Amino acid sequence: MKFSMERAALLEALGHVQNVVERRNTIPILSNVLMSADNGVINFVATDLDIEISESTSADIAVSGDVTAPAHTLYDIARKLPDGSEVSLSVGSDGRLEVDAGRSHFVLPLLPAGDFPKMTADDFTHDFVLGAAELSRLIDKTKFAISTEETRYYLNGIYFHAIDGKLRCVATDGHRLALCEMKVPDGADGLPGVIIPRKTIAEVRRLIDGLSETIEISVSEAKIRFKVGSAVLTSKLIDGTFPDYDRVIPKGGDKKLVVDNGVFASAVDRVSTISAEKSRSIKLTLEGDNLTLAVNNPEHGNAREDLMVDYGAENLEIGFNAKYLLDVTTQIEARDIHFALSDPASPALVKDPEDDGALFVLMPLRV
Incomplete structure (x- = not known):
C-alpha cells in the first residue's frame, strides 16, 4: 500500500477516529x-469492540491495500508535522509502515489487516435526521447527570426515546436527573427506549462540535449509528x-423560588469553598425574599452569604450538594433560574424559563 495526502486532511481523519482507541x-x-486505500479514497477505522x-x-493512491x-x-x-506538508505513507520492504513528510522520516510496526475486528451491521429499525445544534442541545443538557457507578451499569448513559410526540433524552445518577426533549423528527416515531453509553455520547459530541450540518441517526435494538459528514460512528447500546x-419528577412543588442564575452560582461557589469534600453539602434557608446560603x-470553619430573591412562600430550610447545584446552573441560558420546592425531604424541580424542553431534578441532603 502506498498513498500520500495533505497533513491537515490526515490529521482531521485520524483525530476523528483515534479517540476511541484506549491507551492501554x-x-x-x-x-x-485500519487504513484501507482504494479508488482515490482512504478509509480510516478504529474500534474498542463497543x-x-x-x-x-x-x-493520492499509488498502490491500493489495507x-x-x-x-x-x-x-x-x-x-x-508542519502545516501544509504533504505526507506519504507506504509499506516498506521489511513490512513496516514508512511515513515521510519533508525531511522527516518515521518507521512504524504493522499488524495484519485481516486480524482487525469489524463490527457487524444491524438491521436498523428507525432512521431519522437531526441538526447538529439539536443533537448538541439534547446531549449537553443531560450528559452531566450520567452515572459513573459501574455497578448500576444501566445508568451509565443517556436514555434516548420517543414519547408523546417528543424525542427525549434523560440521564440520572440517582442523586440528580436531567431531561431534555424536542419535537420528534420524521422517522423517529415509536422509537424504543435505548441507552447510549457515556463514552459514545462523548465521542458523538466531539464529532459534531461546531458543525451546522445534519446528522443521520439509525437505531436498532442493540446498536446505534451516527453519520456525521464523512465520519460514521457505530456503537453498541447498554443492554439494560x-x-x-x-x-x-416532582409534580407538586408549591414553593416557587426565582433567583438571578449568575449571582446564585457565584454565591454557591464561594460558600462551598469550605464544604466537606465528600458531601459538598450546602444549606439554603428561605425567609421571605431572603436566601441564606450556609456551610458548616x-x-x-463555616461560611454564609445572603441573596435577594423572589420567593414569598413559607420559610424553608433545605440542603443540596453544591457541585450538583453548580452543574445545573451551567445549563440555564436565561438570566433567572426557577426552583419548585415542597419540603426539606422532597426533590427540587429546576427549570430554565427560556427552555420549556428541559428540566432538572435535585435530591435534597440532610444538613
Missing part, C-alpha cells in the same frame, strides 16, 4: 487504526432497563 489494550490490534468510528477522505498501524503514534506524528424516571464544616 490487552489486545494489540485494538491499539491500531464503538467503531470510520472516516473516509480522498488521497494496513493497521498504531493509532495514537500516527496521530501524534501528524499533529507535530432504564428506571421509571417519571416517578421521581467542623474541620474548616
Whole structure:
C-alpha cells in the first residue's frame, strides 16, 4: 500500500477516529487504526469492540491495500508535522509502515489487516435526521447527570426515546436527573427506549462540535449509528432497563423560588469553598425574599452569604450538594433560574424559563 495526502486532511481523519482507541489494550490490534486505500479514497477505522468510528477522505493512491498501524503514534506524528506538508505513507520492504513528510522520516510496526475486528451491521429499525445544534442541545443538557457507578451499569448513559410526540433524552445518577426533549423528527416515531453509553455520547459530541450540518441517526435494538459528514460512528447500546424516571419528577412543588442564575452560582461557589469534600453539602434557608446560603464544616470553619430573591412562600430550610447545584446552573441560558420546592425531604424541580424542553431534578441532603 502506498498513498500520500495533505497533513491537515490526515490529521482531521485520524483525530476523528483515534479517540476511541484506549491507551492501554490487552489486545494489540485494538491499539491500531485500519487504513484501507482504494479508488482515490482512504478509509480510516478504529474500534474498542463497543464503538467503531470510520472516516473516509480522498488521497493520492499509488498502490491500493489495507494496513493497521498504531493509532495514537500516527496521530501524534501528524499533529507535530508542519502545516501544509504533504505526507506519504507506504509499506516498506521489511513490512513496516514508512511515513515521510519533508525531511522527516518515521518507521512504524504493522499488524495484519485481516486480524482487525469489524463490527457487524444491524438491521436498523428507525432512521431519522437531526441538526447538529439539536443533537448538541439534547446531549449537553443531560450528559452531566450520567452515572459513573459501574455497578448500576444501566445508568451509565443517556436514555434516548420517543414519547408523546417528543424525542427525549434523560440521564440520572440517582442523586440528580436531567431531561431534555424536542419535537420528534420524521422517522423517529415509536422509537424504543435505548441507552447510549457515556463514552459514545462523548465521542458523538466531539464529532459534531461546531458543525451546522445534519446528522443521520439509525437505531436498532442493540446498536446505534451516527453519520456525521464523512465520519460514521457505530456503537453498541447498554443492554439494560432504564428506571421509571417519571416517578421521581416532582409534580407538586408549591414553593416557587426565582433567583438571578449568575449571582446564585457565584454565591454557591464561594460558600462551598469550605464544604466537606465528600458531601459538598450546602444549606439554603428561605425567609421571605431572603436566601441564606450556609456551610458548616467542623474541620474548616463555616461560611454564609445572603441573596435577594423572589420567593414569598413559607420559610424553608433545605440542603443540596453544591457541585450538583453548580452543574445545573451551567445549563440555564436565561438570566433567572426557577426552583419548585415542597419540603426539606422532597426533590427540587429546576427549570430554565427560556427552555420549556428541559428540566432538572435535585435530591435534597440532610444538613
